[in-house]
Amino acid sequence: xxxxxxxxxxxxxxxxxxxxxxxxxxxxxxxxxxxxxxxxxxxxxxxxxxxxxxxxxxxxxxxxxxxxxxxxxxxxxxxxxxxxxxxxxxxxxxxxxxxxxxxxxxxxxxxxxxxxxxxxxxxxxxxxxxxxxxxxxxxxxxxxxxxxxxxxxxxxxxxxxxxxxxxxxxxxxxxxxxxxxxxxxxxxxxxxxxxxx
Amino acid sequence: xxxxxxxxxxxxxxxxxxxxxxxxxxxxxxxxxxxxxxxxxxxxxxxxxxxxxxxxxxxxxxxxxxxxxxxxxxxxxxxxxxxxxxxxxxxxxxxxxxxxxxxxxxxxxxxxxxxxxxxxxxxxxxxxxxxxxxxxxxxxxxxxxxxxxxxxxxxxxxxxxxxxxxxxxxxxxxxxxxxxxxxxxxxxxxxxxxxxx
DNA sequence: AGAGGATGTGACTGGGTGGTCACACCATTG
DNA sequence: CAATGGTGTGACCACCCAGTCACATCCTCT
Numbered sequence: 225x226x227x228x229x230x231x232x233x234x235x236x237x238x239x240x241x242x243x244x245x246x247x248x249x250x251x252x253x254x255x256x257x258x259x260x261x262x263x264x265x266x267x268x269x270x271x272x273x274x275x276x277x278x279x280x281x282x283x284x285x286x287x288x289x290x291x292x293x294x295x296x297x298x299x300x301x302x303x304x305x306x307x308x309x310x311x312x313x314x315x316x317x318x319x320x321x322x323x324x325x326x327x328x329x330x331x332x333x334x335x336x337x338x339x340x341x342x343x344x345x346x347x348x349x350x351x352x353x354x355x356x357x358x359x360x361x362x363x364x365x366x367x368x369x370x371x372x373x374x375x376x377x378x379x380x381x382x383x384x385x386x387x388x389x390x391x392x393x394x395x396x397x398x399x400x401x402x403x404x405x406x407x408x409x410x411x412x413x414x415x416x417x418x419x420x421x
Numbered sequence: 422x423x424x425x426x427x428x429x430x431x432x433x434x435x436x437x438x439x440x441x442x443x444x445x446x447x448x449x450x451x452x453x454x455x456x457x458x459x460x461x462x463x464x465x466x467x468x469x470x471x472x473x474x475x476x477x478x479x480x481x482x483x484x485x486x487x488x489x490x491x492x493x494x495x496x497x498x499x500x501x502x503x504x505x506x507x508x509x510x511x512x513x514x515x516x517x518x519x520x521x522x523x524x525x526x527x528x529x530x531x532x533x534x535x536x537x538x539x540x541x542x543x544x545x546x547x548x549x550x551x552x553x554x555x556x557x558x559x560x561x562x563x564x565x566x567x568x569x570x571x572x573x574x575x576x577x578x579x580x581x582x583x584x585x586x587x588x589x590x591x592x593x594x595x596x597x598x599x600x601x602x603x604x605x606x607x608x609x610x611x612x613x614x615x616x617x618x
Numbered sequence: 619a620g621a622g623g624a625t626g627t628g629a630c631t632g633g634g635t636g637g638t639c640a641c642a643c644c645a646t647t648g
Numbered sequence: 649c650a651a652t653g654g655t656g657t658g659a660c661c662a663c664c665c666a667g668t669c670a671c672a673t674c675c676t677c678t
Contacts, residue, residue, distance in 0.1 A: 232655090256452055258636090260634080260635070269658060272656055273637095370613070372610055376607075378600075378603075379603035382584075382591075383584050383604055386584045387583045389583070389587070390583035391583070394579075403576065406573040406576035407580060409571075410608075411611065414607075415568055415572070415608055416507070416611075417569045429625090457665070468626070468669080469625080471666095471667070472626075476666075
């Protein structure tokens with residue numbers, strides 16, 4: 225948590241600090257990110273930074289929080305949709321995509337955090353949260369008869385999460401709406417040919 | 422490429438250098454790996470290291486090569502199998518798993534390399550190679566009638582690759598044979614219920 | 619024995635890092 | 649006016665890094 229001094233700051237200055245930090249943590253994982261570069265980029269003194277934050281980690285976690293907060297405003301729309309599971313998943317991937325397109329730096333920050341090896345507990349916690357939501361959704365979908373009940377729910381979550389993560393990773397290389405649809409088709413229909421077709 | 426001096430070395434010493442380097446590059450991504458720690462761990466002088474390798478990057482790429490060479494001896498078995506695509510993919514994932522179990526440090530080295538941001542071209546090259554092999558296999562499988570021809574081959578590769586990578590990532594947390602089978606079931610049958618069942 | 623080339627060595631260089639601290643500044647009080 | 653306390657500052661500290669180099673050591677061939 226930032227110190228009170230940070231929130232007393234002139235908003236313009238505070239914004240400059242945030243922007244420079246976001247840029248740094250987007251371009252470098254935590255360990256390689258440099259406080260010296262950040263203060264250079266936003267034109268404040270090194271010492272000032274330590275009036276605002278406890279240390280480098282405190283600043284980092286604050287920036288990561290900002291990123292996930294913004295992301296949540298996008299993806300939460302998907303889960304509040306009153307539709308079948310395929311529509312929800314489609315929307316979820318699409319909202320992730322929009323977030324990455326609208327806030328590429330915040331997207332990178334979140335990505336770097338997920339890949340990081342510091343503070344595994346916090347990452348693991350987020351993973352469990354996401355898994356719970358997903359599994360609840362899956363249960364309903366199975367009960368409604370839309371989803372193949374022979375599959376292992378944990379394995380389904382694993383597959384969807386792995387694909388979603390990589391899908392987002394590759395947005396920078398220009399994945400588009402149509403491609404997302406095709407990827408989802410693979411997950412929906414499976415690889416094996418369907419006799420019914 | 423290491424210098425000739427390295428290959429003239431007493432094998433026992435050479436092994437010590439390799440082992441210490443593998444350990445370091447398994448525990449830290451390239452940028453954070455420390456030559457000072459390596460030489461400390463294998464008991465040779467810093468200067469000696471520069472008799473064996475051009476620089477840190479030279480050493481790193483040599484170690485990465487070792488890792489992939491070892492991995493290839495495992496996964497290549499899958500592709501030489503004369504079986505249907507599902508058996509081959511199953512075997513591919515399983516061999517990746519065995520490699521990670523038998524050589525956890527080399528597995529970590531390869532993983533770190535794949536996630537790294539240095540030398541993107543070399544990583545991209547490997548990605549294209551794997552994609553080519555996979556797509557060729559897929560073509561045959563579609564022609565043979567085993568695989569749903571309505572799916573986009575690029576999207577199929579994308580999904581399988583994403584899942585395979587995460588599957589391997591999580592081996593350390595104890596994924597097992599049965600779990601691999603269940604994950605593959607998800608990919609094979611898809612999420613949507615099959616009318617034929 | 620001596621010469622010469624290959625190899626081993628670790629103190630050192632220049633540059634980076636996160637974090638500190640004595641001091642300067644400034645606004646609000648009494 | 650003076651005093652107080654929150655805020656800004658950048659030189660500085662201790663530490664770590666990749667890479668160098670003058671020198672020591674060893675081996676082989678003459």
